[in-house]
Amino acid sequence: MAGMVVLLAGDLRKTLPVVQRGTPADEIQACVKSSSLWSKVEKSSLKTNMRVHLHNDIDPGLYAEMLLKIGDGCLDVDHEGYISLSRKFYNLVENNVDLIARVFPELQQNLSSDRWLYAREILAPRN
Secondary structure, three states: OOOOOOOOOHHHHHOOOOOOOHHHHHHHHHHHHHOOOHHHHOOEEEEEHHHHHHHHHHHHHHHHHHHHHHHHHHOOOOOOOOOOOOOOOOOOOOOHHHHHHHHOHHHHHHHOOOOHOOOOOOOOOOO
């Protein structure tokens, strides 16, 4: 593949490989960043959230900035290694029904509104 250009796009924090019955260490070892070729890769990063930039929406901009800080490990941690998030950053709920009602209030009335839907997401450590 000498001279061939290969473009890898995406957030590598979200694209860990699946290793059947593997440990987290096995997943990291199988990651593209663990390859001997990784040092030869030219890396570029996009830091501008275009949704925020194009719509001049401040709150999602702060949210996107906070997500980048979490992913980059740039937040202060307590003595146990945990980060603290303000209540403005998350919604704690007791069950799935409350979660859907909190993230998608008045879902039936807004179901046809793309603008309303793309302003909402559920961030969870597992799907």
